[in-house]
Amino acid sequence: MKWGDARRSNNVGSAGGGGGGGFKLGIGGVAVVIVLSLLTGRNPLEMLGLLSQMDPGTQTTEETQAPPADDPTVDFVRAIVGETEDVWGGLFQAQGQAYQPPRLILFSGRVQTACGGASSATGPFYCPGDRQVYLDTSFFDEMRQRLGGGGDFANAYVIAHEVGHHVQTLTGAAQAVDAARERGQEVSGDNGLLVRQELQADCYAGVWAHVAEQRHHWLEAGDIESALNTATAIGDDRLQQQSRGTVVPDTFTHGTSKQRVSWFRKGFDSGQPGDCDTFKAARL
Structure with missing residues (x-):
């Protein structure tokens, strides 16, 4: 992936006081927490946040600062975030709307957010409470070494997916899901x-990738496959099979590997956000 020509975003910061020696789980521990959250019907981020808050070193406040300018990983993140800003800015403008970009916060070990405390075990996530994406870049190494994904475009897909959650906040889709949960509606399960x-x-990440490719022609051989391998690795069915040896569709929260690949592909093939209305789809 030839990302060097992308505009660097100024909306990337670094969380102060996080430290690298605090609460931390490996991929195996993450899988266990995910399964427990599926069984209890709780948000995996909420459970991981609670575990992080049990660490006495967790900060109750968080300051952000400029990340190191000479770090190549930071440069990559700023380039991808900049491209999400430009792509979604153009897509929103085409609909007569103004896009309000999220801020991406880099952290190491643990971080305090408006959604609660979280550790690097949480993986990349979006917090609607402060409209910020949080990323410990060590996740990229874990993804390459243990999850069967990895590579620049796969890493870009992960960032674009979290920005997709921000788009859902801007469009009101995220609030509709929250409202259904508050009414007592069962929101987990394979449908x-x-x-x-x-x-x-995932589909929004595909839309972003489509438009970005038209703008830069930056994809190389194997890039799409690396993103699809990553989507496959983080499907509910695969994670459950790896962690407990069985699959329980009634507890799904993210979709199967096949579904995640299919919806990313749908967005990438069309480049149209309107094709990503999973809420009205008869079949996922």
Whole structure:
């Protein structure tokens, strides 16, 4: 992936006081927490946040600062975030709307957010409470070494997926899911609102990739496959099979590997956000 020509975003910061020696789980521990969250019907981020808050070193406030300018990983993140800003800015403008970009916060070990405390075990996530994306870039190494994904375009897909959740906040889709949960509606399961929300974010990541490719012609051989391998690696069915040896569709929150690949592909093939309405889709 030839990302060097992308505009660097100024909306990337670094969380102060995070430290690298605090609460931390490996990929195996993440899988266990994910399964527990599926069984209990709780948000994996919420459970991981609670575990992070049990660490006495967790900060209760978080200051952000400029990340190191000479770090190549930071440069990559700023380039991808800049491209999400330009792509979604253009797409929103075409609809007569103004795009309000999120801020991406880099952290190491642990971080405090408006959604609660979280550790690097959480993986990349979006917090609607402060409209910020949080990323410990060590996740890229974990993804390459243990999850069967990795590579620049796969890493870009991960960032674009989280930005897709921000787009859902701007359009009101995220609030509709929250409202359904507050009414007591069951939102998990293989046909539930949580799965539809995650698959739409995958589709939005595909839309971003389509438009960005038209703008830069930066994809190389194997890039698409690396992103699809990553989507496959983080499907509910695969994670459950790896962690507990069985698959329980009633507890899905993100969609199967096949669904995640399919909806990313749908967005990438069309480049149209309107094709990503997973909430109205009869079949996922």
